[in-house]
Amino acid sequence: MDRITPVVLCGGSGTRLWPRSRAAKPKPFLPLVGEGTLFEATLARCADEARFTAPLVVTGAAHLPHVEAQLGPRGGGIIVEPTARNTAAAIALAALRLPPEAIMLVCPSDHHIADPAAFAEAALAAAGLAAQDWLVSFGIEAKTPETGFGYLKRGDAIGSGPGARVAQFVEKPDLERARAFIASGDYAWNGGIFAFRAGFFLDELARHRPEIAAGARAAVAAGRSEGAHFHPDPAAFAQIHAESVDYAVMENTDRAAMVPAAMGWSDIGNWEALHEARARDAAGNHVTGPAELIDCRHVLVDSDGPRVNVIGLENVMIVVDQGEILITSAAGAQKVGKLHGALNQ
Amino acid sequence: MDRITPVVLCGGSGTRLWPRSRAAKPKPFLPLVGEGTLFEATLARCADEARFTAPLVVTGAAHLPHVEAQLGPRGGGIIVEPTARNTAAAIALAALRLPPEAIMLVCPSDHHIADPAAFAEAALAAAGLAAQDWLVSFGIEAKTPETGFGYLKRGDAIGSGPGARVAQFVEKPDLERARAFIASGDYAWNGGIFAFRAGFFLDELARHRPEIAAGARAAVAAGRSEGAHFHPDPAAFAQIHAESVDYAVMENTDRAAMVPAAMGWSDIGNWEALHEARARDAAGNHVTGPAELIDCRHVLVDSDGPRVNVIGLENVMIVVDQGEILITSAAGAQKVGKLHGALNQ
Numbered sequence: 001m002d003r004i005t006p007v008v009l010c011g012g013s014g015t016r017l018w019p020r021s022r023a024a025k026p027k028p029f030l031p032l033v034g035e036g037t038l039f040e041a042t043l044a045r046c047a048d049e050a051r052f053t054a055p056l057v058v059t060g061a062a063h064l065p066h067v068e069a070q071l072g073p074r075g076g077g078i079i080v081e082p083t084a085r086n087t088a089a090a091i092a093l094a095a096l097r098l099p100p101e102a103i104m105l106v107c108p109s110d111h112h113i114a115d116p117a118a119f120a121e122a123a124l125a126a127a128g129l130a131a132q133d134w135l136v137s138f139g140i141e142a143k144t145p146e147t148g149f150g151y152l153k154r155g156d157a158i159g160s161g162p163g164a165r166v167a168q169f170v171e172k173p174d175l176e177r178a179r180a181f182i183a184s185g186d187y188a189w190n191g192g193i194f195a196f197r198a199g200f201f202l203d204e205l206a207r208h209r210p211e212i213a214a215g216a217r218a219a220v221a222a223g224r225s226e227g228a229h230f231h232p233d234p235a236a237f238a239q240i241h242a243e244s245v246d247y248a249v250m251e252n253t254d255r256a257a258m259v260p261a262a263m264g265w266s267d268i269g270n271w272e273a274l275h276e277a278r279a280r281d282a283a284g285n286h287v288t289g290p291a292e293l294i295d296c297r298h299v300l301v302d303s304d305g306p307r308v309n310v311i312g313l314e315n316v317m318i319v320v321d322q323g324e325i326l327i328t329s330a331a332g333a334q335k336v337g338k339l340h341g342a343l344n345q
Numbered sequence: 346m347d348r349i350t351p352v353v354l355c356g357g358s359g360t361r362l363w364p365r366s367r368a369a370k371p372k373p374f375l376p377l378v379g380e381g382t383l384f385e386a387t388l389a390r391c392a393d394e395a396r397f398t399a400p401l402v403v404t405g406a407a408h409l410p411h412v413e414a415q416l417g418p419r420g421g422g423i424i425v426e427p428t429a430r431n432t433a434a435a436i437a438l439a440a441l442r443l444p445p446e447a448i449m450l451v452c453p454s455d456h457h458i459a460d461p462a463a464f465a466e467a468a469l470a471a472a473g474l475a476a477q478d479w480l481v482s483f484g485i486e487a488k489t490p491e492t493g494f495g496y497l498k499r500g501d502a503i504g505s506g507p508g509a510r511v512a513q514f515v516e517k518p519d520l521e522r523a524r525a526f527i528a529s530g531d532y533a534w535n536g537g538i539f540a541f542r543a544g545f546f547l548d549e550l551a552r553h554r555p556e557i558a559a560g561a562r563a564a565v566a567a568g569r570s571e572g573a574h575f576h577p578d579p580a581a582f583a584q585i586h587a588e589s590v591d592y593a594v595m596e597n598t599d600r601a602a603m604v605p606a607a608m609g610w611s612d613i614g615n616w617e618a619l620h621e622a623r624a625r626d627a628a629g630n631h632v633t634g635p636a637e638l639i640d641c642r643h644v645l646v647d648s649d650g651p652r653v654n655v656i657g658l659e660n661v662m663i664v665v666d667q668g669e670i671l672i673t674s675a676a677g678a679q680k681v682g683k684l685h686g687a688l689n690q
Contacts, residue, residue: 019654292684295677306651306668309364309684312677313661318670323651325665327672332640332657339637339654 003053004127004195005102006046006076007094010039010059010067010109011084016270016334018342019324020302028109029066032268033277039109040070045116046105047074051124056097057109058090075228082234088248089240091196092205092216093232100199103127106245108192112277114264122261126195129163134257135204135250136195137166139188141262145178148269148334150190150246152258166256169246188258190246191265201249208252215240270333271317271326275300289320298330348398349472349540350447351391352439355384355404355412355454356429361615361679363687364669365647373454374411377613378622384454385415390461391450392419396469401442402454403435409574420573427579433593434585436541437550437561438577445544448472451590453537457622459609467606471540474508479602480549480595481540482511484533486607490523493614493679495535495591497603511601514591533603535591536610546594553597560585615678616662616671620645634665643675 014027021027028039036044046052055076059067064080071078079093091106098104105123113119126136139152155167169190173181181187206213215236222233250256266277278286278300285296289303294311301308303320310318315330324341336342359372366372373384381389391397400421404412409425416423424438436451443449450468458464471481484497500512514535518526526532551558560581567578595601611622623631623645630641634648639656646653648665655663660675669686681687 292686294680294683303670306665306670307686308670308672309681309686310672311680311684312674313672316658316672318672320651320670325648325651325653325663325670327653327655327658327661327663329657335639335656336654338639339656341637341652341654 002101002103003051004046004105004123005053005098006043006055007091007104007106008039008042008055008057008109009087009090009106010057010063011081011087011090012108012110014110015337015342017268017274018336018339018345019321019326020319022321023062023345025066026063026110027268029063029070032274033112037070038112038268039067040072041112042107042109043070043072043074043076045113045119046107046123048120049074051120052105056094058094060084077228077230079230079232082232082237084242085237085240086242087192087245088205088209088212088243089216089237091194091245092202092213093220095196095198095201095205096216096220097230098198100197100202102198103130104194104196104198104201106192106194106196108267110268111191111193112264112266112268114266114277116263118261118263122259122263123195125162125259128161129158129257129259130195130197130200133197133200134158134163134255135201135253136163136257136259137250138191138193138261139258140191140265141260142182142187142189145175145182146189147172147175147178149267151178151181151187152190154186154188154258158257163257163259166250166258169251169256188260189265191261191267192246193261194245194250200255204249204253204255209241209243209248212240212243212248270336271300271319271328272330272333275317275330347446347448348396349391349450349468350398350443351388351400352436352449352451353384353387353400353402353454354432354435354451355402355408356432356435357453357455359455360682360687362613362619363681363684363690364666364671365664367666368407368690370411371408371455372613374408374415377619378457382415383457383613384412385417386457387452387454388415388417388419388421390458390464391452391468393465394419396465397450401439403439405429422573422575424575424577427577427582429587430582430585431587432537432590433550433554433557433588434561434582436539436590437547437558438565440541440543440546440550441561441565442575443543445542445547447543448475449539449541449543449546451537451539451541453612455613456536456538457609457611457613459611459622461608463606463608467604467608468540470507470604473506474503474602474604475540475542475545478542478545479503479508479600480546480598481508481602481604482595483536483538483606484603485536485610486605487527487532487534490520490527491534492517492520492523494612496523496526496532497535499531499533499603503602508602508604511595511603514596514601533605534610536606536612537591538606539590539595545600549594549598549600554586554588554593557585557588557593615681616645616664616673617675617678620662620675
């Protein structure tokens with residue numbers, strides 16, 4: 001099999017990780033777990049030159065300086081989106097810039113994966129199916145009844161490998177349904193990681209969303225290259241309907257497949273999820289920066305300077321960043337994006 | 346009756362109100378409730394010139410600049426203690442600097458009293474008994490079974506006024522005893538506010554603690570005046586045993602009396618008590634400084650600059666002061682003094 005092309009999507013603002021994640025330096029470009037940033041870790045998972053080509057990054061102009069600073073020595077191509085048009089259009093741009101036979105591994109740049117070896121294994125399995133013209137989703141092992149994710153229902157096996165058809169795409173369920181999904185063992189989380197053959201993806205996009213396919217094709221045809229950067233035509237791209245690849249293609253195609261992925265995945269969707277992904281002591285506490293904790297359990301402290309002194313709290317996340325202090329219950333972590341500070345950046 | 350002399354004691358560090366209360370500017374000199382500082386409010390309660398003389402303040406050299414800055418236009422005498430020797434010695438110094446017939450009203454400078462008119466009424470009743478050579482404690486109306494205060498058990502009435510003998514002094518009780526005290530209706534909190542005739546106080550001190558009385562007398566005899574300041578002799582004063590007036594005199598005298606005082610008293614002993622003393626909205630929240638609260642109940646925010654964003658918390662106190670952030674549960678508020686920041690000032 002030819003080498004896989006990592007297609008790394010750098011969109012999204014990460015407002016639920018405010019005040020650390022800011023419009024000027026959002027989530028993918030921050031060292032939220034471990035030493036590197038989430039974007040750097042995404043690239044590092046696809047750094048094996050025997051299996052992966054250099055990456056193709058799709059990003060907006062606002063994030064370009066961060067992408068260039070963190071792309072690393074191996075480099076890669078960068079498609080600079082003139083406006084944000086969601087994932088169907090972003091992936092179409094990448095597919096149009098690659099040979100039809102290229103196997104794309106579409107990766108969000110703001111997730112954490114604790115087990116890169118398991119990721120690589122799932123990527124190889126997904127690429128094998130993509131080469132046979134399946135549109136492949138990673139089916140993330142679902143351990144808890146999350147209501148914030150979409151689910152994939154596993155269908156008939158494909159051949160003798162780990163892959164299977166997707167029997168059903170399920171939107172974010174309520175808690176009762178989510179519990180039933182976990183109990184059944186037939187469901188996985190839809191983590192937004194995909195493997196496609198570029199040409200087949202474009203065929204299926206043209207079948208189900210011909211206007212998106214045509215718009216992307218026009219934007220690329222009228223675009224311009226500038227070194228490793230490619231700039232789609234702004235006017236043509238702006239006319240494209242913004243839609244996720246799930247809605248536009250995956251839920252409509254007859255060729256939807258999934259591969260199982262048990263790899264310690266997290267979308268780091270809020271401060272509670274970030275706390276779960278970080279190292280914790282015996283009491284479940286994590287501290288970055290100066291702090292003193294007394295009688296605390298499952299408390300996160302992350303301060304860029306001021307000392308944080310905490311007494312008698314449980315399941316609370318505390319973040320200090322450039323004059324803003326966030327203190328939220330675990331349950332409240334979902335509402336951080338509604339704070340005035342997060343909205344008015 | 347002659348006018349009453351307010352004797353205002355400015356000791357104590359208020360470490361449980363760290364990080365707002367610091368060694369360099371402790372609790373009495375901070376505007377913790379309302380506009381003025383607790384020291385200023387103490388003076389204001391005794392500002393009626395028809396009833397009170399100018400105050401006599403007993404303080405340490407470290408606090409002298411704050412006392413002078415906040416003493417106000419009426420002025421008053423200041424006794425500068427060379428070292429801290431607790432309340433028996435501090436009150437003895439004041440008594441020795443006054444005529445024997447002077448009625449002293451001994452007031453801590455770091456308490457909050459919501460109803461100054463009720464305070465004035467109790468002060469007059471106490472002064473009347475003190476003129477008859479009773480040693481009079483304010484018996485603070487006890488509404489909740491606090492375990493952090495000493496209690497006074499009410500004994501036989503004295504004459505036809507509100508005063509009574511103290512039947513018993515009770516050290517800080519456990520919760521079960523405190524509940525029984527509240528249920529009985531016979532007990533009041535010992536708030537550390539006293540009325541004495543100066544000469545009689547010195548007689549009783551000499552009877553029960555002759556070494557403290559003699560030490561204070563020697564320190565005053567060898568002391569020096571400097572304008573409105575009086576400096577007791579450091580060597581003589583340093584030899585005095587440090588003991589509270591409760592232990593040294595009140596628990597031993599046959600002339601202990603009490604007057605009832607229902608005046609919205611709080612010792613502002615920690616951040617939870619301060620929260621109770623401050624104005625709160627319908628959800629029980631109080632905010633000083635920039636803040637946004639979502640889904641919070643009974644939360645205190647007090648910030649000197651950084652914005653505090655709080656989601657989903659209940660019964661939590663948050664204080665930001667000069668690069669230190671304190672976040673404590675109501676129950677944890679008692680432990681603030683144990684934080685390294687509070688200990689290592």
